Amino acid sequence: MTATILVTGGAGYIGSHTCKALSARGLTPVTFDNLVYGHPDLVQWGPLEKGDLADPTALDTVFERYAPRAVIHFAAYAYVGESVSDPARYYRNNVCGTLNLLDAMRRHGCRSIIFSSTCATYGIPSAVPIPENHPQRPINPYGRSKLFIEHILEDYRQAYDMRYVALRYFNAAGADPDGETGEDHDPEPHLIPSVLFAAAGKRSHVDIFGTDYPTPDGTAVRDYIHVSDLADAHVRAFDHLERTAASECINLGTGTGLSVRQIIDTVSNVTGTPVPFREAERRPGDPPELVAEPEKARNLLGWQSRHSDAETIIRTAWNWHRKRHLHNAK
Numbered sequence: 001m002t003a004t005i006l007v008t009g010g011a012g013y014i015g016s017h018t019c020k021a022l023s024a025r026g027l028t029p030v031t032f033d034n035l036v037y038g039h040p041d042l043v044q045w046g047p048l049e050k051g052d053l054a055d056p057t058a059l060d061t062v063f064e065r066y067a068p069r070a071v072i073h074f075a076a077y078a079y080v081g082e083s084v085s086d087p088a089r090y091y092r093n094n095v096c097g098t099l100n101l102l103d104a105m106r107r108h109g110c111r112s113i114i115f116s117s118t119c120a121t122y123g124i125p126s127a128v129p130i131p132e133n134h135p136q137r138p139i140n141p142y143g144r145s146k147l148f149i150e151h152i153l154e155d156y157r158q159a160y161d162m163r164y165v166a167l168r169y170f171n172a173a174g175a176d177p178d179g180e181t182g183e184d185h186d187p188e189p190h191l192i193p194s195v196l197f198a199a200a201g202k203r204s205h206v207d208i209f210g211t212d213y214p215t216p217d218g219t220a221v222r223d224y225i226h227v228s229d230l231a232d233a234h235v236r237a238f239d240h241l242e243r244t245a246a247s248e249c250i251n252l253g254t255g256t257g258l259s260v261r262q263i264i265d266t267v268s269n270v271t272g273t274p275v276p277f278r279e280a281e282r283r284p285g286d287p288p289e290l291v292a293e294p295e296k297a298r299n300l301l302g303w304q305s306r307h308s309d310a311e312t313i314i315r316t317a318w319n320w321h322r323k324r325h326l327h328n329a330k
């Protein structure tokens with residue numbers, strides 16, 4: 001079956017990998033992105049329509065032009081720290097922007113949406129691994145904006161017969177194994193690129209935020225999931241909606257956690273370079289450990305992570321950053 005999928009935020013990190021996966025599956029991804037954080041050169045697998053979720057007319061134009069079968073909705077702001085200092089920016093773009101998108105879908109009779117949610121909706125978990133029915137108590141406006149959208153999707157399902165899959169990603173990491181797309185954030189606060197930039201000498205060092213957590217080596221533990229595995233899950237979520245029309249919230253993680261020190265050690269091994277680091281205070285708002293219970297994605301979508309071992313994540317990210325940003329790296 002050939003169909004067009006509207007991909008909001010398709011010029012960004014996870015969106016561009018998903019466009020590649022949709023195209024490989026014979027679907028046509030149409031990217032809708034305002035390019036505030038996206039990159040036009042990462043849009044390689046279908047047309048780019050420059051536009052903003054805040055603009056209902058721009059949305060009407062793409063729905064009229066392409067009559068998409070479904071929407072995959074990545075477009076959002078995603079800096080946790082900034083969401084604390086400027087929550088208005090987050091609620092306006094993430095929540096109001098999604099309302100505009102959903103209302104455009106209703107106007108144009110498009111009923112299926114796959115939404116980028118996050119493990120940040122769980123807040124500080126009472127236990128790990130975290131199942132989907134764990135209480136959701138986000139501890140910052142970014143996480144709350146995503147939880148509000150989950151609630152809105154459920155209300156729209158009941159009232160307007162829409163259908164959705166909310167995918168709660170854990171920590172997206174790595175890059176396309178073919179090197180065709182990857183992560184290009186500015187600013188870039190995430191751990192793995194920060195460690196790679198320190199290995200390459202682009203940054204003087206990486207800070208380890210907290211060495212006194214109740215974890216095996218005292219540093220925080222996260223469930224790093226390869227971006228190509230995330231992309232594959234979106235294609236499967238689309239197939240699931242086509243097949244069953246059943247709405248779901250689903251974790252995407254590996255079920256295995258890695259500490260900050262384990263990431264630094266793996267980067268040293270993969271790059272053959274010692275990583276300069278400093279031990280620093282905990283970063284406010286960071287839970288000690290976030291690890292997914294991944295069974296639901298396996299059972300419902302037949303999904304399994306394939307590229308998410310630490311070595312593959314770091315090797316693919318290293319290859320990408322060397323090509324994109326680190327021309328002078330060793």
Ligand SMILES: NC(=O)c1ccc[n+]([C@@H]2O[C@H](COP(=O)([O-])OP(=O)(O)OC[C@H]3O[C@@H](n4cnc5c(N)ncnc54)[C@H](O)[C@@H]3O)[C@@H](O)[C@H]2O)c1
Pocket residue numbers: 008009010011012013014015032033034035036037038039051052053054073074075076077078093097116117118119168169170171172173
């Ligand atoms: N990166 C992660 O670890 C992670 C984890 C969990 C959830 N998420 C979610 O996944 C999604 C994608 O994350 P990413 O890391 O690829 O981010 P990204 O910033 O690389 O991509 C987001 C894209 O959306 C676009 N955009 C933002 N606001 C827009 C608007 N109003 N109109 C049109 N386009 C707009 C940006 O220009 C950008 O290209 C986000 O919703 C994020 O909250 C990311």
Ligand SMILES: O=c1ccn([C@@H]2O[C@H](COP(=O)(O)OP(=O)(O)O[C@H]3O[C@H](CO)[C@H](O)[C@H](O)[C@H]3O)[C@@H](O)[C@H]2O)c(=O)[nH]1
Pocket residue numbers: 078079080118119120169170171189190191192194206207208209210220221222260283286
């Ligand atoms: O320079 C750094 C950067 C990070 N960390 C630590 O490394 C771990 C991972 O940090 P990231 O910033 O890479 O990612 P987060 O765990 O903060 O991810 C959060 O923010 C993401 C969006 O940016 C996603 O939404 C995700 O779901 C949400 O939990 C954390 O323990 C953090 O304290 C460091 O020690 N040093």
